[in-house]
Amino acid sequence: MKSKKIAPSLLSADFANLERDIKMLEAAGADILHFDVMDGQFVPNISIGIPVLRAVKRVSTIPIDVHLMVETPGLIVDAFIDAGANYVTIHAEAERHLHKVIHQIKAKGAKAGVALNPHTPLSAIEEVMQDLDLILIMSVNPGLGGQSFIPNTIDKIKRLKTILKERNLTHIEIEVDGGIKLNNIAAVSDAGANIFVSGSGILKAENPAGMIAKMRKVLNSGG
Ligand code: DX5
Numbered sequence: 001m002k003s004k005k006i007a008p009s010l011l012s013a014d015f016a017n018l019e020r021d022i023k024m025l026e027a028a029g030a031d032i033l034h035f036d037v038m039d040g041q042f043v044p045n046i047s048i049g050i051p052v053l054r055a056v057k058r059v060s061t062i063p064i065d066v067h068l069m070v071e072t073p074g075l076i077v078d079a080f081i082d083a084g085a086n087y088v089t090i091h092a093e094a095e096r097h098l099h100k101v102i103h104q105i106k107a108k109g110a111k112a113g114v115a116l117n118p119h120t121p122l123s124a125i126e127e128v129m130q131d132l133d134l135i136l137i138m139s140v141n142p143g144l145g146g147q148s149f150i151p152n153t154i155d156k157i158k159r160l161k162t163i164l165k166e167r168n169l170t171h172i173e174i175e176v177d178g179g180i181k182l183n184n185i186a187a188v189s190d191a192g193a194n195i196f197v198s199g200s201g202i203l204k205a206e207n208p209a210g211m212i213a214k215m216r217k218v219l220n221s222g223g
């Protein structure tokens with residue numbers, strides 16, 4: 001079985017103390033740093049981009065998972081990989097040439113992911129699934145940290161897991177992003193996810209390192 005990975009979202013970090021927060025998250029056992037890029041078009045917000053990724057890369061040692069909430073991501077994926085992205089995830093809703101851009105990401109040496117908004121059916125990636133390293137199921141509408149987990153996500157993850165099994169594609173990672181907290185991470189894990197993004201659930205907790213440890217315990221005790 002694939003290892004379960006905790007991916008704190010830097011969107012909820014203290015940007016004036018990013019290095020401090022990154023070191024704390026790594027020391028607490030985070031597996032991946034989730035890096036949310038918003039362009040003010042695909043989603044209403046604007047967040048962080050290439051210069052910040054370069055800086056994060058200088059002070060971090062674990063893989064960085066770049067979640068591009070931007071229109072026509074194919075225009076910008078190369079620059080994010082040059083800046084240090086290990087995984088690059090683009091939205092199915094934002095790219096007309098998904099197949100081309102997935103292969104562009106892989107050719108440049110990064111892992112390729114496609115994200116699906118809550119309303120986007122799994123069938124949107126039916127013809128490219130076999131080419132992916134990761135599928136990101138959004139459990140909130142993208143654009144903002146701190147929103148509530150959308151319950152239908154659990155069923156969507158289960159259906160995806162079944163499709164991946166049927167197609168012998170169980171090496172593909174299933175990442176879930178939005179509203180993941182200590183009280184629902186077990187359900188997300190049981191449904192079949194293996195990468196758990198959590199922004200406010202970890203970084204707005206009273207003790208973020210302790211929260212990672214608690215989440216890990218839940219993941220270790222589950223199936
Ligand atoms: C939402 C972002 C998420 C966000 C998650 O648009 O893609 O990664 O940081 O934050 P929480 O865990 O607070 O919902």
Ligand code: ZN
Nearest residue numbers: 034036067177
């Ligand atoms: Zn994200």
